[in-house]
Amino acid sequence: MSVTEMFSYIQAFLSADQEIRADVLLQDIRKVVQVLEQTAREILTLLQSVHQPSGFKEIPSKCTKAKELFCTVRTQLGELKNKFPVEQYYRFHEHWRFVLQRLAFLAAFEVYLESACLMTRDEVAQILGIEVVRKKGFHLDVEDYLAGVLIMASELSRLAVNSVTAGDFGRPLRISNELDSGFRLLNLKNDPLRKRYDGLKYDVEKIEVVYDLSIRGLTKEQEAGGNK
Amino acid sequence: LLLHLFINLPRPLHSSSHISSMPVFQQELDTKHDKHERLVKLSRDITIESKRTIFLLHRVTSVQVEGVLTEADLKLDGVRLNIRMMLRSSEERTHQFHRAFTPGIQEYVEAVSFHHFIRHRTLISLEEINTKLVFVKEPEDTPEGQQPMGTPQVLTFQVTPTDYLLGVADLTGELMRMCISSVGNGDMDTPFQVSMFLRQIHDGFSYIGNTGPYEVSKKLHTLRQSLSKVEDACYTLKVRGSEIPKHMLADVFSSRTAMMDQDEGMA
Numbered sequence: 362m363s364v365t366e367m368f369s370y371i372q373a374f375l376s377a378d379q380e381i382r383a384d385v386l387l388q389d390i391r392k393v394v395q396v397l398e399q400t401a402r403e404i405l406t407l408l409q410s411v412h413q414p415s416g417f418k419e420i421p422s423k424c425t426k427a428k429e430l431f432c433t434v435r436t437q438l439g440e441l442k443n444k445f446p447v448e449q450y451y452r453f454h455e456h457w458r459f460v461l462q463r464l465a466f467l468a469a470f471e472v473y474l475e476s477a478c479l480m481t482r483d484e485v486a487q488i489l490g491i492e493v494v495r496k497k498g499f500h501l502d503v504e505d506y507l508a509g510v511l512i513m514a515s516e517l518s519r520l521a522v523n524s525v526t527a528g529d530f531g532r533p534l535r536i537s538n539e540l541d542s543g544f545r546l547l548n549l550k551n552d553p554l555r556k557r558y559d560g561l562k563y564d565v566e567k568i569e570v571v572y573d574l575s576i577r578g579l580t581k582e583q584e585a586g587g588n589k
Numbered sequence: 590l591l592l593h594l595f596i597n598l599p600r601p602l603h604s605s606s607h608i609s610s611m612p613v614f615q616q617e618l619d620t621k622h623d624k625h626e627r628l629v630k631l632s633r634d635i636t637i638e639s640k641r642t643i644f645l646l647h648r649v650t651s652v653q654v655e656g657v658l659t660e661a662d663l664k665l666d667g668v669r670l671n672i673r674m675m676l677r678s679s680e681e682r683t684h685q686f687h688r689a690f691t692p693g694i695q696e697y698v699e700a701v702s703f704h705h706f707i708r709h710r711t712l713i714s715l716e717e718i719n720t721k722l723v724f725v726k727e728p729e730d731t732p733e734g735q736q737p738m739g740t741p742q743v744l745t746f747q748v749t750p751t752d753y754l755l756g757v758a759d760l761t762g763e764l765m766r767m768c769i770s771s772v773g774n775g776d777m778d779t780p781f782q783v784s785m786f787l788r789q790i791h792d793g794f795s796y797i798g799n800t801g802p803y804e805v806s807k808k809l810h811t812l813r814q815s816l817s818k819v820e821d822a823c824y825t826l827k828v829r830g831s832e833i834p835k836h837m838l839a840d841v842f843s844s845r846t847a848m849m850d851q852d853e854g855m856a
Contacts, residue, residue: 362711362712362714363711363712363789364711364712364786364789364790364792364793365789365792365793365796367712367714367715367793368790368792368793368794368796368797369796370714370715371715371750371753371754371797372796372797372800372801374750375750375751375797375800375801375802376800378750449684450684451684451685452684454684454685481610482610482614503614503617503618504618507614543611544611546611546612546614546615547611547614547615547618548615548618548619548622549618550622
């Protein structure tokens with residue numbers, strides 16, 4: 362094989378590869394991910410309204426609506442699955458990583474609102490209609506699940522503040538404390554997950570402040586302590 | 590008031606399944622990080638050994654070519670064993686761990702193609718590199734308690750076209766060194782052979798241009814520098830080769846290259 366032949370072989374490979382990357386596959390993946398992000402934003406808007414003083418009474422109806430939207434998410438994720446060969450999951454991982462973390466958070470948050478308990482990775486994967494085990498297909502990477510849980514922690518710290526305002530005391534405290542002690546079991550590297558975990562202690566602290574206020578019956582003064 | 594407090598204590602959670610699975614996550618993350626670190630370590634070993642092989646190959650003079658080539662081949666066998674070790678822990682997940690071992694693989698490509706050029710004066714093909722990276726599967730290769738199939742299986746390591754290209758781009762720097770030192774050894778043929786070969790590779794890279802990955806375009810600049818050095822050397826040989834006594838040629842070039850090397854951080 363001459364040098365010229367070798368280079369045209371590589372060139373052919375690269376343009377085929379680029380074809381895949383730039384044109385067909387990636388475009389497709391991006392499109393589906395965009396739609397997913399749209400749905401995720403809708404769910405977020407819906408669930409965020411629980412922070413409104415009136416929102417607490419409407420939690421059940423909001424959860425029902427959110428559940429419907431999660432059906433759409435399942436369909437859209439199903440589409441995403443069919444866009445690429447499953448063994449290339451990590452090749453394109455970056456493209457849906459962000460939205461998958463948000464969806465994990467939303468699923469966990471929805472369940473928390475409903476039953477005040479934490480979700481396992483399996484349950485989250487089930488809600489999203491994806492696998493837990495890599496070998497079985499499109500799966501929820503453990504780091505993405507944990508990132509989603511951490512997003513929820515900061516959401517709960519907000520909720521703690523607002524629920525005290527609404528007269529519901531200290532519910533999220535336990536969750537955050539548990540999360541904190543849970544995450545302490547992990548040996549994290551210096552990666553985005555670590556950064557996010559470092560933010561958790563502030564969330565926990567914030568909730569504790571709110572809780573302290575609420576059990577001392579100082580809810581009147583929580584405006585001062587709980588405001589950002 | 591106290592009573593009021595107790596009434597308002599948080600409701601107990603149904604189950605804290607999340608926390609009980611934390612040790613599982615810990616293990617999963619640790620396994621992944623360990624794997625990554627192992628691969629990085631192996632990749633470093635591959636880099637070091639490949640670099641040493643290249644230095645060894647630079648000691649080739651027309652007298653003892655065969656001996657050096659054989660010795661270099663032995664060294665490369667050692668490197669291939671390391672690549673085999675990498676396969677053991679990262680099969681089928683190359684995309685997830687590619688970043689960990691890509692530097693080592695590029696260095697290996699550089700060493701192997703250098704060796705090949707010295708022996709055959711041609712460019713080793715991607716396929717030729719990959720055929721040397723097929724290993725017979727041994728029982729201890731089977732990860733995590735899977736049953737091996739009845740037939741003897743193979744482990745194959747596939748160098749990606751991009752890693753191949755980047756390795757070949759680095760090779761050009763070595764060829765430039767070889768060209769200059771061969772002039773010093775009074776070898777009048779090698780510089781011209783190298784210059785022809787480099788020109789072909791340069792044309793190949795220009796042909797790929799910016800359709801390739803971003804790193805390739807970066808290396809193109811260095812490649813041009815190496816090429817012009819080699820072309821200058823050949824020019825000097827042609828024009829003044831008849832005037833300068835051979836034993837002084839080395840001085841002429843060493844002063845030139847010293848000046849040129851100053852503005853360039855060759856690894």
